[in-house]
Amino acid sequence: MSITSFHPPVRTLMGPGPSDVNPRILEAMSRPTVGHLDPVFVGMMDEMKELLRYAFNTANELTMPVSAPGSAGMEMCFVNLVEPGDKVIVCQNGVFGGRMKENVERCGGTPVMVEDDWGVAVSPEKVEAALKANPDAKVLAFVHAETSTGAISDAKTLSALAHEHDCLVIADTVTSLAGSPLMVDDWQLDAVYSGTQKCLSCVPGLSPVTFSQRAIDSVTSRKSKVQSWFLDLNLILGYWGGGGKRAYHHTAPINTLYALHESLVILQEEGIENSWARHQKNHEALRAGFEAMGLDFVVPEDQRLPQLNAVSIPDGVDEAAVRAALLNEYNLEIGAGLGAMAGKIWRVGLMGYASNQTNVLFCLGALDALLSGMSAPINSGVAVEAARTAYQ
């Protein structure tokens, strides 16, 4: 055996995440490792919490990054808030609602499913009916921005309904954080998790979370121990909790936290409203290009995420061959469909650093050239011009 250093190609990442990482973030991550109990590291953690509060629009004291990917952030929300026997209303309109259901079941809870078609927003009417039919429900869980379809749901309305029925709210904001308006306090979301590799344009591996006082009260008054030691908020509070002495819990992923800190500094420099506006503007240009070509969006116009654009594959096109050609000839990654959408859609991400004019025009040009070369039924040669016009 003789394996040598790994040198990845330089891709443009326009799939569902990871998105292109800002070079500033890659550089920050390679700074010298310090100890996880070093006072300078502890000071950086305090800044991180403040920066995350800015990104989440919250004053929640318990706002921090979980030392693992978004799916562990999801699990942290469920294992802490759901006890055996608890009833949880779970909205499903894509892949990730299904994963929430799995989480409820593994906590010994009872999921009550509210199903919507993949590609549309969660229906507030269905949610209200489920809340009325299940007055003993403890939690309402939904995905704010479905990464598998590109649909955004009305988190504010869903949360208000939940609180009218005395339910806590768990919200998946993996793809919305920093890309679409997200107001944790105004909307009264109780347990919120996200990811670093989407609109924060950081490397993957961490899951920012934030918990309201209502959520913390629920955790501290549990009858049973949290089933996960690694994700037990009672223990993590002692580590990430405010001021004073930190209890050792686990060794934090120091350098990845440098990266997240830098990405949040960049977000603060741009201003979060400006980040939302930039995502919207680039989406509109990409949409103009796709529409000119004749590619159809999966999601109705008023429910589309600007950062994740799902379009149907034109008839007769070998979608995997197109993605492979984009990757091999253009070093450009776009996403395939997941679950029920596999083989039917492409998912084109414009997330964080990757949400820019260069990427929009590059992607449209490459896709146009490939599809017309394959005699796909599209209007070729008009996409880039339409996007360029949209920018003017």
Next chain:
Amino acid sequence: MSITSFHPPVRTLMGPGPSDVNPRILEAMSRPTVGHLDPVFVGMMDEMKELLRYAFNTANELTMPVSAPGSAGMEMCFVNLVEPGDKVIVCQNGVFGGRMKENVERCGGTPVMVEDDWGVAVSPEKVEAALKANPDAKVLAFVHAETSTGAISDAKTLSALAHEHDCLVIADTVTSLAGSPLMVDDWQLDAVYSGTQKCLSCVPGLSPVTFSQRAIDSVTSRKSKVQSWFLDLNLILGYWGGGGKRAYHHTAPINTLYALHESLVILQEEGIENSWARHQKNHEALRAGFEAMGLDFVVPEDQRLPQLNAVSIPDGVDEAAVRAALLNEYNLEIGAGLGAMAGKIWRVGLMGYASNQTNVLFCLGALDALLSGMSAPINSGVAVEAARTAYQ
């Protein structure tokens, strides 16, 4: 709020981990991010598994890094192997045996504790007695190298005893991997977890694990679902499993995996036996220096880990002030005591890249200067010379 980029100081890390990271690894981590389903990334993952098999001395197919720190690796072993009602014999001779007990309880299992004093190896006689007294036990769990005390236990003998009594073996090798001989196949260890921030000198955040066929058979024949979705081996097998199609499970921490790959390439270049010998040699020099000063080791000589040197605080010395002065005046981090050892010992790590002559002499010189400046009851001025002699 205006928070700026974080620029850490350059420390020398001689605590219980993280250890100094090889600059090659920091550079590797900052290479361009690719997608987690990109064929070149999948190829890198295959190399990673092969490199980890080399480090663990195993042919186990299921050998991979968990996308979270060592405590999540520990939890993965327990949640997959322990079902409600299962009896687990847990050896405790430091902090981490206690964490294993917590894990067993949170899985609904019954821990049977085998207690040894902190600072000595696990007693095979006590383990044998516990196995005889508990013929219904399913698992024996122990820590190979106790990071809280610096004691190494006889994993080969403990494992042989477990198998004589039809028990599976869970072994914590967080601090032993790459620093002390570890033979997963020869010793028939079934579920083994480690960390990246100790003798691999990689950044923290990942937990290499390896599972024997016996362990996998136990997982696939479970009566109940694994309580953790994120750590369920049945799902992770579909992602990290050999060849063919990868099922999406979670977004891998791409750049941290670049770092681990590089650290394993470095280990392969050095040769694992050479790495073990280097850790031993530097330990002997540090020991010569400590003994010349009059600092006493906590662990009996034949049970000492070369990579983690625990010594008692001399009478009348303010141990926290010494650590603070080392950090502030020398940029040198050494470790405090954990749990029952807090305030009583220092833990000086010589792990991975940090296990070298420069660090040994630097640490001895700095500690000697500080302690003699504080009028501590030590023989001052002789430590560095003793270590230098040991190197000859």
